[in-house]
Amino acid sequence: MTSFSLRKVSGRFVLASILFALLLNLMNYPDWFRYAKPDWVTLVLIYWSMQSQPRVNIAAAWFVGLLLDLLLYSLFGMHAFSKIMVVFFAIGLRRYLRLYSIWQQSVIVLIITSAEILVLTWINTIYTGSVADWYYFQSAFMSTLLWPVVYFVLRKFDPNSQIFG
Amino acid sequence: MTRTSSGISFILFAMLSVALMIVDARSPFLQPVRDSLHFVNRTVESIVALPAAMVDVFERFYPNAQLYDNYQLLRQTYAKQQLQLQRLQALQNENVRLKELLKVSENIREEVFLSQIKNFDLESFSRRIVLDDGRNRGIHLGQVVFEPNGILGQVSYLGDETAVVTLITDSGHTLPVEVERTGQRTLARGSGRPNLLNLPFIERSADIRKDDVLVTSGVGGRFPAGYKVAQVEEVIMDSNRAFLDVSATTFFNIDKVREVLLIKAKQAMPPLLEARGGEPAVSPLPDALQEYFDD
Numbered sequence: 013m014t015s016f017s018l019r020k021v022s023g024r025f026v027l028a029s030i031l032f033a034l035l036l037n038l039m040n041y042p043d044w045f046r047y048a049k050p051d052w053v054t055l056v057l058i059y060w061s062m063q064s065q066p067r068v069n070i071a072a073a074w075f076v077g078l079l080l081d082l083l084l085y086s087l088f089g090m091h092a093f094s095k096i097m098v099v100f101f102a103i104g105l106r107r108y109l110r111l112y113s114i115w116q117q118s119v120i121v122l123i124i125t126s127a128e129i130l131v132l133t134w135i136n137t138i139y140t141g142s143v144a145d146w147y148y149f150q151s152a153f154m155s156t157l158l159w160p161v162v163y164f165v166l167r168k169f170d171p172n173s174q175i176f177g
Numbered sequence: 178m179t180r181t182s183s184g185i186s187f188i189l190f191a192m193l194s195v196a197l198m199i200v201d202a203r204s205p206f207l208q209p210v211r212d213s214l215h216f217v218n219r220t221v222e223s224i225v226a227l228p229a230a231m232v233d234v235f236e237r238f239y240p241n242a243q244l245y246d247n248y249q250l251l252r253q254t255y256a257k258q259q260l261q262l263q264r265l266q267a268l269q270n271e272n273v274r275l276k277e278l279l280k281v282s283e284n285i286r287e288e289v290f291l292s293q294i295k296n297f298d299l300e301s302f303s304r305r306i307v308l309d310d311g312r313n314r315g316i317h318l319g320q321v322v323f324e325p326n327g328i329l330g331q332v333s334y335l336g337d338e339t340a341v342v343t344l345i346t347d348s349g350h351t352l353p354v355e356v357e358r359t360g361q362r363t364l365a366r367g368s369g370r371p372n373l374l375n376l377p378f379i380e381r382s383a384d385i386r387k388d389d390v391l392v393t394s395g396v397g398g399r400f401p402a403g404y405k406v407a408q409v410e411e412v413i414m415d416s417n418r419a420f421l422d423v424s425a426t427t428f429f430n431i432d433k434v435r436e437v438l439l440i441k442a443k444q445a446m447p448p449l450l451e452a453r454g455g456e457p458a459v460s461p462l463p464d465a466l467q468e469y470f471d472d
Contacts, residue, residue, distance in 0.1 A: 038225050046432065070186035074194070082214055083221055085305065085334060085341050088207050089197030096194065100187040139202055140349040143369060 021170050026067045029056050029166060030076055038083060047147055050155040053080065054098050054125055055162040061102030062109040073099035090135050094128045101127070114160050121159045125152040215336050222307070253436070259325040260438055267392055267403030270357060290314070292322075292340075292437050305333070305347070308340040308437065316340050316439060319399070323438045326428040327405035328352070328393060342437070345406070346373060346427060354406050355394035359384050362394045365406060368424070371431045374407050376423040383421065385412060391425055401440070 033052035041049055053076065060067040077092030084091070101124050102109070109117050129152050137143070201207045293309045310316060312335060320332045322342045330350070334341035345352050348369030354376075355362050361383060365374045379385055389409040395402025407425035414421055 035221070035225060038221060040225070040229065070183055070190055074190045077194075079217075082211065083218060085218075085307075087198050088201040088210075089194040092197070093191060093194035096187055096190045100183060103183050135198065139198075140347070140369075143348060145370060 021067065023067070025169060026060055029060075030068075034076070034080065034083070037080070048150040048154040050158045051125060051128070051151060052155075052158075052162070053095070054128060055121070055155055055159055056166070057095060057099050058102040058109075058121060058124060058159075059162055059166050061099050062106040064106070064110065066099075066103050066106065068099055070096050070099055087135065087139055090132065090139075093135070094131050097131060098124055098128055114163065117163070118156050118159050122152060122156040125155045128152075211334075212336070215339070218336075218339070256325040256436060256438065260323055263327070263405055264403050267405075290439055292439060294434065294437060305344065306342050306434070306437075308332075308342060309338070310439075311336045311338045311340045313338050314439075320439060321400055323404065323440065324429045324434050325438070327407075328400060329429060329434065329437055331399075344431065346371060346431070352400060352406065353394045353396040354391040355402075356385055357390040357392050359389075361385070362396060365391060365425065372427045372429070373410075374425045374427060376409075376425060377420060379412075379421045379423050380419065381414065381421055385409060385421070385423060387412060 030053065033056040036052040037049070057068055057073055057076070073095040074092050077090075077095035078088070080086075080091040080095070081088050105120055109120055112120070126149060129149055133148060197207070292314070294306050308316075308322075316332055316335060318332055318335050322329045322332060328345060330342045330344040330347070332340045333343040343350060345365070345367055346369070347367040350367040352365045352367075352374075353362065354365045363376055363378050365376055368375050374391075376385075376391075387409055391406045391409065393400045393402050393404045393406055405428050407427045409423060410426045411424045412421055413423075
């Protein structure tokens with residue numbers, strides 16, 4: 013190895029990973045697991061936002077959120093809003109995310125996913141008048157638990173990580 | 178992307194999102210957008226359903242594939258008959274309470290058809306389910322959807338081959354019900370939690386207790402009367418408030434619902450009991466199943 017150029021992960025891979033995460037989000041889960049569904053799209057977005065050159069921007073996150081709204085038959089703009097929030101936080105905090113160990117990263121991921129659920133619950137309350145329930149937050153815990161999986165799997169395909177270990 | 182430029186993007190897109198949400202919530206303006214993009218929904222739903230479909234295909238290659246088919250047929254027949262029996266029960270109860278028999282408009286003979294729930298899971302907030310039939314089966318917006326154990330919800334979004342059902346347990350959904358035992362009429366509101374309804378308008382002096390059965394009252398004309406809805410779970414009296422805190426558990430378990438039934442109203446017919454001389458009006462078994470019941 014002579015030249016030390018930083019290669020970027022192909023944009024198509026980023027897109028493919030986001031679309032795959034979308035499918036995972038929509039997949040059926042066993043009955044008892046239903047409220048603890050992790051939000052794969054959020055996790056994948058956080059991963060791509062935390063790169064030193066973030067591979068997703070706010071606009072991309074907005075479109076992903078809009079697509080999610082379409083597929084979930086939810087209010088248009090609801091998930092778009094939550095995803096741009098996730099990416100905004102992740103990009104802003106990426107210096108910390110990159111420095112921290114996987115455990116410390118998980119804390120930040122937990123905060124981001126909980127904030128996302130909080131926002132979604134707020135919007136839902138305004139829209140339907142529902143009363144928020146704490147068990148919706150199970151999903152945030154499950155997402156956080158699965159963060160290491162997403163992190164290490166995506167890292168396998170990241171040429172930069174092979175160089176720096 | 179630097180922090181400031183992402184900050185500006187965020188504010189712009191956030192405002193755009195809020196504008197979209199307001200438009201979608203307040204007007205049908207975005208409905209055509211959803212309709213024209215519906216092919217995306219269908220594609221994704223097919224992809225997501227693939228694993229389950231593969232398991233189904235695999236199961237069909239068992240030596241007793243015939244048994245599987247008959248089992249499915251039995252399930253569907255059973256489901257239809259359960260629903261018809263419920264109506265009968267409600268009519269009998271009304272007689273016992275010495276109420277005046279319903280007028281002709283209520284004695285509508287109903288044709289029931291089944292619909293499969295697509296293997297598709299939606300987010301946890303709205304317990305909506307997606308059906309495999311839409312306008313092609315003559316389903317209309319607002320149509321009531323049933324489950325063998327009672328009322329499930331209403332069709333809230335309609336596509337050519339898809340329908341999305343909002344459940345009675347969704348927060349914001351209100352259903353006119355009647356307490357079977359006492360005849361008291363009230364409203365059952367969805368709690369947002371699975372299988373749970375709230376009755377927010379029961380005054381403290383009301384006669385209601387645990388295990389009371391709630392049925393639809395038919396008030397308002399949207400939901401037909403006489404179908405089971407839920408059973409009272411808890412009656413809490415709080416001395417500070419004017420109303421009791423009553424919660425009821427639905428007879429259906431949303432996690433176990435497999436097929437749903439929809440009703441097409443046909444022309445009016447004489448009351449079920451009188452016409453048949455007291456025998457329940459249950460449709461005969463399909464021929465394929467007759468062999469199981471001959472002895």
